[in-house]
Amino acid sequence: MQSGILFSCQRELDERKVEDMKRTFFCGTLACALLLLNACTVGDIQIETWSEAQRDSAAVNSADSTDSGSDSGSAKTLEAPRHAALGERFYAKTLVEPPHGSGEIYVTIDRAEVFATLAEAGIALEDTFPDSVVDGIQYDQASGTFRGDRVIVTLHFTVENVNATSPEHAREPEFYEEYDFRADALGACTEGSKIYFSKHDACSGSYYAFHLEPGETTEFEVSYLVYWSEIASDKDTALKHVQFETAYPATLGTTVDLNLK
Missing domain, CATH: 1.20.5 (Single alpha-helices involved in coiled-coils or other helix-helix interfaces)
Incomplete structure (x- = not known):
């Protein structure tokens, strides 16, 4: 069991x-x-x-x-050089005046010439900037010469617009197009006054305005009425060290030694 x-x-x-x-x-x-x-x-x-x-x-x-x-x-920061040599290409900050304008635009002062009269410079009196050459003040129309120790300094420019836009257009779009710039924004030749711009009929906005599209290059001349005595006190070296100041005061722009002889 x-x-x-x-x-x-x-x-x-x-x-x-x-x-x-x-x-x-x-x-x-x-x-x-x-x-x-x-x-x-x-x-x-x-x-x-x-x-x-x-x-x-x-x-x-x-x-x-x-x-x-x-x-x-990391946006590229562009700065205009303090000094540039004659024939040297440099960033022309004063043509775009950030933040009103923007982009890259470059200038080269190819050569500089000195003339005693308008005729020698190839400039007609009626083509000068209005009231910049006045008979009896700076100029003696009868003889065709300048009064005092004034001479004409003509600078030959090459300007290249990479991608710049105009500050003039930003401020006054009714007068300036997007790619209208002003040659007088470059500054002055020592203490001289601007009297002539070879493209003065190019734009209606200003006597000194010129149009330059991105990717384009242009050439023009600007003439200045300069006191000989203000250029150099030593007559033997006069006009050898004229400086072109692209802004005022000069420390804000590029100074180019023109090496005039």
Whole structure:
């Protein structure tokens, strides 16, 4: 009787083990199936989203974004030099006068010449700036000569507009277009007064206005009436050290030694 009870208990235990093994096998199989399903799904997403070509494209876009960000974060600051040599190209800050104007515009004073009379300079009296040459004051019309020790200094300019916009347009858009600049914004030749601009008929806004689109270059002449005695006290070296000041006071602009002889 006792052996029968033991046998029955043993059989019950064996059946329970089999059931537990079946349950364990089923759960393990289900877990593996779920893992395989998830792996395939994730793999599909990765392959679809990050193909080799797309990874390359993302890398390029990232590099471009970094470059553009660095450019926008560090704007180029332009400063006019204190001094420039004759024939040297320099940034003409006074032509754009930030913040009214903006951008890059460059000037070169190619050469400078000295004349005793308007005729020698090739300038007609009627073409001079109004009231800058007045008979009986600076000028003797009968003889065609200047009174006192005045002489004409003519400067030949080359101006290159890279991407500049006009401060004149910002202030007076009814008179000046976006790319109208003024030659008289460059300054003065020592203590001389401006009397002539070779492009004086180019724009209606001002006698000294000229139009220059971005990417374009122009040339013109500006003439100044200068006192010989103010240039140099030593007559042997007179006119050798005339300086062109592109702003007032001179420390704010570029001074060019003209080396006149």
